[in-house]
Amino acid sequence: MNRTKNILTDTFGREHTYLRISLTERCNLRCTYCRPADGIPLLPKSHLMNFEEIYTIAKTFVNHGVTKIRLTGGEPLVRKDAHLILEKLATLPVELAITTNAVTVDRFVDSFKKYGIETINVSLDSLDPEKFKQITRRDYFRKVYANIMLLIDYGFKVKLNTVLMKGFNEDEIVNFIKFTKGHPVTVRFIEFMPFDGNKWNLEKMVSYKDVMTSVNNGFSENRVIRLQDAPNDTSKNYKIEGYLGSFAIISSVTNPFCDTCNRLRLTADGHLKNCLFSAAESDLLTTLRDGKSIEPVIRKAVQLKLKMRGGMNTLEKLKNPELHEKNRSMITIGG
Numbered sequence: 001m002n003r004t005k006n007i008l009t010d011t012f013g014r015e016h017t018y019l020r021i022s023l024t025e026r027c028n029l030r031c032t033y034c035r036p037a038d039g040i041p042l043l044p045k046s047h048l049m050n051f052e053e054i055y056t057i058a059k060t061f062v063n064h065g066v067t068k069i070r071l072t073g074g075e076p077l078v079r080k081d082a083h084l085i086l087e088k089l090a091t092l093p094v095e096l097a098i099t100t101n102a103v104t105v106d107r108f109v110d111s112f113k114k115y116g117i118e119t120i121n122v123s124l125d126s127l128d129p130e131k132f133k134q135i136t137r138r139d140y141f142r143k144v145y146a147n148i149m150l151l152i153d154y155g156f157k158v159k160l161n162t163v164l165m166k167g168f169n170e171d172e173i174v175n176f177i178k179f180t181k182g183h184p185v186t187v188r189f190i191e192f193m194p195f196d197g198n199k200w201n202l203e204k205m206v207s208y209k210d211v212m213t214s215v216n217n218g219f220s221e222n223r224v225i226r227l228q229d230a231p232n233d234t235s236k237n238y239k240i241e242g243y244l245g246s247f248a249i250i251s252s253v254t255n256p257f258c259d260t261c262n263r264l265r266l267t268a269d270g271h272l273k274n275c276l277f278s279a280a281e282s283d284l285l286t287t288l289r290d291g292k293s294i295e296p297v298i299r300k301a302v303q304l305k306l307k308m309r310g311g312m313n314t315l316e317k318l319k320n321p322e323l324h325e326k327n328r329s330m331i332t333i334g335g
């Protein structure tokens with residue numbers, strides 16, 4: 001691997017070692033902040049990467065320094081060949097991880113073990129079955145909760161991704177943290193972010209500061225421990241003294257972490273996004289299908305990466321809906 005000319009290092013010196021691959025735009029939930037209310041036009045299957053193409057593109061990134069691959073969606077496990085994709089990618093020298101809504105995870109725990117997946121992020125925005133139904137538009141809370149317990153029992157490192165929204169679940173912050181008392185999980189509170197079709201506005205967002213206010217109201221300050229964040233970490237990590245688990249805040253709106261960004265994203269239709277918020281994309285799949293090298297396309301995309309939030313480097317720009325609409329909806333990016 002030739003680090004000096006590494007095609008995954010951008011003009012700010014950030015080395016991109018983490019590739020997030022969206023396997024599908026389909027999902028078995030309908031979360032209001034992710035999937036536009038009136039749905040999305042699903043791409044024909046022929047427009048989506050097949051498992052060989054996923055493997056070939058992933059291998060190219062690994063050859064240039066990617067050490068971690070996370071599978072996302074939509075919901076990655078609704079893909080009929082999900083087991084095959086896990087098997088293929090597990091042959092690469094990378095840390096393989098997955099983000100799932102856990103509705104069908106019970107069918108995959110043995111495959112996860114077999115293919116060396118250790119960390120599983122589960123999207124869960126409420127511990128209240130009725131609220132879960134309200135936000136996901138599906139009545140699967142008990143199934144998801146049971147599957148989270150199953151993952152813990154199997155010894156997986158479980159992180160719960162919780163998107164906070166004012167007037168919906170900010171009153172559950174303390175309960176989510178109390179959940180980490182007896183369960184070795186990390187609850188990650190995510191600031192609500194603007195994407196096409198999710199009706200975002202700043203007033204709906206629960207900020208890092210808001211979360212810490214709830215924490216300090218719910219727990220005596222001397223029991224709230226600030227943990228060391230890992231390099232390239234997107235979250236600020238804490239734990240309550242004596243609790244098995246921990247909690248964290250992902251604050252890309254109020255405290256962005258772009259300086260240490262090491263992430264690139266591949267959409268289900270094989271487009272490379274150099275940033276979650278960037279509307280610009282590079283079509284790797286067509287290049288691959290044309291029998292051409294994808295490396296120059298990857299290099300160019302990384303060289304064009306902007307310093308912060310795809311150019312939305314101020315809150316004013318982030319608040320501009322025209323910029324959100326240029327980007328995709330969250331369900332077709334995969335977070």
Ligand code: SF4
Nearest residue numbers: 257258261275276309
């Ligand atoms: S907003 Fe873009 S640059 Fe910033 S951390 Fe996220 S992906 Fe990286």
